[in-house]
Amino acid sequence: MSTTETTASGIGPVEGAALYDVDNPAPVIEAPRQRTKKTPKPTRGNFEMYGWLFMRLSGIVLVVLVIGHLLIQLVLDGGVSKIGFAFVAGRWASPWWQVWDLAMLWLAMLHGANGLRTVINDYAERANTRLWLKGLLYTATVFTILLGTLVIFTFDPNIR
Amino acid sequence: MATPVLDKVEAEAKAAAYITVTFRVRRFNPEVSAESTWEDFQLEIDPKERVLDGLHKIKWDLDGTLTFRRSCAHGICGSDAMRINGKNRLACKTLIKDINPEKPITIEPIKGLTVLKDLVVDMEPFFQAYRDVMPFLITKDTNEPTRERLQSAEDRERFDDTTKCILCAACTSSCPVFWNDGQYFGPAAIVNAHRFIFDSRDQAGEQRLEILNDKDGVWRCRTTFNCTDACPRGIEVTKAIQEVKRALITRRF
Numbered sequence: 001m002s003t004t005e006t007t008a009s010g011i012g013p014v015e016g017a018a019l020y021d022v023d024n025p026a027p028v029i030e031a032p033r034q035r036t037k038k039t040p041k042p043t044r045g046n047f048e049m050y051g052w053l054f055m056r057l058s059g060i061v062l063v064v065l066v067i068g069h070l071l072i073q074l075v076l077d078g079g080v081s082k083i084g085f086a087f088v089a090g091r092w093a094s095p096w097w098q099v100w101d102l103a104m105l106w107l108a109m110l111h112g113a114n115g116l117r118t119v120i121n122d123y124a125e126r127a128n129t130r131l132w133l134k135g136l137l138y139t140a141t142v143f144t145i146l147l148g149t150l151v152i153f154t155f156d157p158n159i160r
Numbered sequence: 161m162a163t164p165v166l167d168k169v170e171a172e173a174k175a176a177a178y179i180t181v182t183f184r185v186r187r188f189n190p191e192v193s194a195e196s197t198w199e200d201f202q203l204e205i206d207p208k209e210r211v212l213d214g215l216h217k218i219k220w221d222l223d224g225t226l227t228f229r230r231s232c233a234h235g236i237c238g239s240d241a242m243r244i245n246g247k248n249r250l251a252c253k254t255l256i257k258d259i260n261p262e263k264p265i266t267i268e269p270i271k272g273l274t275v276l277k278d279l280v281v282d283m284e285p286f287f288q289a290y291r292d293v294m295p296f297l298i299t300k301d302t303n304e305p306t307r308e309r310l311q312s313a314e315d316r317e318r319f320d321d322t323t324k325c326i327l328c329a330a331c332t333s334s335c336p337v338f339w340n341d342g343q344y345f346g347p348a349a350i351v352n353a354h355r356f357i358f359d360s361r362d363q364a365g366e367q368r369l370e371i372l373n374d375k376d377g378v379w380r381c382r383t384t385f386n387c388t389d390a391c392p393r394g395i396e397v398t399k400a401i402q403e404v405k406r407a408l409i410t411r412r413f
Contacts, residue, residue: 026194
């Protein structure tokens with residue numbers, strides 16, 4: 001402040017008069033979403049706790065599911081070159097792999113969506129931004145889960 | 161005071177120990193400008209002095225307009241938490257020799273709270289969160305203060321760590337979740353709830369847990385350990401938050 005403003009002391013080079021003084025102070029920069037006496041409103045229920053637990057538990061299960069999936073798809077038995085329509089059709093003929101893929105789809109989507117919800121809660125400051133980002137997130141999540149589930153259950157290898 | 165001869169020797173030894181330090185202070189004065197700027201101060205100071213002594217030197221000898229809070233100046237009132245070299249510390253507990261005085265020492269107000277002037281921030285949202293966890297003893301059956309409330313040494317030990325809090329806001333204002341969303345309770349409020357939740361004499365633990373089970377309660381903690389690193393009292397803040405989480409989960413299952 002002193003290096004620049006002791007000489008200028010708020011006097012702009014153009015205006016020639018002080019922009020701010022004792023009776024007319026500059027606005028302070030408020031911290032985002034400050035706590036007040038009225039906010040946040042107390043919430044009931046354990047949603048956040050179940051969300052937190054779900055992240056941990058689904059994470060553990062996903063490690064097994066995803067690493068297994070990657071091994072089968074990319075490493076074992078010829079690697080990525082073996083993947084084709086026939087390979088996928090062959091795997092989905094077995095209920096075991098149907099359940100595997102279904103669990104992976106649901107857990108990964110919910111885990112990711114909840115993670116992004118947390119990120120939005122942490123980083124989006126304006127109420128409107130939060131609303132729109134979350135709306136977009138939930139729409140994408142529901143769409144992907146429903147579409148994936150539909151494909152797994154109605155997959156028919158006898159195409160045409 | 162010793163003899164004049166000794167005084168002289170002491171004074172010479174002292175003068176020899178002085179070094180030149182640059183204090184780079186983040187300054188903001190709404191009555192002058194809407195912008196906050198860095199200002200450098202050159203100080204001749206003993207490196208064994210504290211940052212607060214340097215600030216005093218600036219305020220008393222160089223620039224009386226420098227504004228900061230301090231009260232006891234001995235690390236117990238919690239007034240002078242500030243961001244020194246990018247880390248939240250108490251100015252009165254930080255020795256200049258410990259923070260590399262060869263380079264300019266940056267001093268900023270703590271983050272996440274509204275800066276009012278220079279190093280002074282609006283602590284109201286911080287104390288609101290503190291009040292919201294009901295930081296006082298609540299008993300249901302024996303409200304009459306007729307006799308001492310006895311407690312075993314083990315029961316006292318359970319929450320000993322969190323009784324050390326001095327409400328300086330170093331932890332809360334180092335928390336990245338709090339920086340972006342002031343609705344979060346913040347570590348300091350949770351630490352002070354922990355102090356009563358695990359106190360065997362208190363009977364409103366359930367109520368406090370319910371408060372911290374909130375949307376903006378303990379579940380927003382990301383365990384980044386910034387609070388534990390920042391605490392000038394050495395409280396294991398993140399551990400206390402995790403203990404509250406564990407209490408909430410075990411209470412349900």
